[in-house]
Amino acid sequence: MAAPSEQASTPTARFGLILALSAAFLFSTKPIIIKWLYEQGMTALPLMWLRLMLAMPVYxxxxxxxxxxxxxxxxLSQMTQAAGIGLLGYYLASYLDxxxxxxxxxxxxxLMLYxxxxxxVVLGALFFGQPFKRSFIPALVLTYxxxxxxxxxxxxxxxxLTDGSSNAVSEITTGTLLILASALSFALYILFSKKAIGALGSLLFTSVAMASASVATFIHYGVIHGIVMPDMNTERWIGTVIMAIFATVVPSFMVSEAIKRIGPAKTSVSGTIGPVMTTIMAVVFLGEPFGWMTVAGMALVMVGVSRLQK
Structure with missing residues (x-):
């Protein structure tokens, strides 16, 4: 018979896992919506500004x-720390992405964000005193x-598509490095957020972090574009609203609550469904190519990340 503490923790952990998986699914829709909105003529900063403008009242x-x-x-110190952490996870990481x-x-x-x-794991071992197991090494190799x-x-x-143009290589490399930097920023957010969530609670922490990111985005947009509303139509509004609520607000609260219940490590590796769902939607809705390299790359990354749990 399990000890009372184990019985109490099992439903908590199970619900935390459900939250993390649900958040991963909702986040997996974000790049599909973004790429579709780019096809409608929107660009990164105006889209980010509108998304947070719509989401901020909820927070x-x-x-x-x-x-x-x-x-x-x-x-005040704890609130300030939460605001700073929010800049890492929801301003810098989002903008780079x-x-x-x-x-x-x-x-x-x-896949890169996954x-x-x-x-x-690496930053936790280097700077946060977290253990690094030798079994992590093959997992890291497989992933990369x-x-x-x-x-x-x-x-x-x-x-x-471009007959071997060197610009194509430059474009892909630039995008890859930007998203890698986004993943690095979000990893730091995950590591720093555990303590802050314990102090503020997941709901208040997420609200402060997102409000901070929203203010930073408003300032950034104002400096670049001024106080001018982007050119919008019905399709752009629908896509932006869906992204703001279902791919931003709802999963952000889910992630914070999951971190509270099951910790940052288990939360971060629970997004296995994310790349699969994104790939399916990218092929079906965006017409992106799908072949053996996609299958091989996705399988290696998912196996590598899943081995970090062991």
């Missing part, structure tokens, strides 16, 4: 009621070989 309301419910209010998606396929983007647990295969897949397809 303000949730954050207010979460604050009211706390018996012990967090300190959106710009990177202007250059690479949705399939490569999702590989961020490898960065969590898989990413190289997918990178080669994008290069091959781009070269075929």
């Amino acid at each position: 303000i309301v949730v954050g207010y009621f979460s604050w009211k419910r706390l018996a012990v209010k967090p300190s 959106l710009v990177g998606l202007e250059h690479v396929s949705a399939q490569l983007e999702r 590989a961020y647990p490898t960065l969590v 070989v898989g990413l190289l295969v997918m990178y080669g897949h994008d290069l091959t397809n781009a070269s075929l």
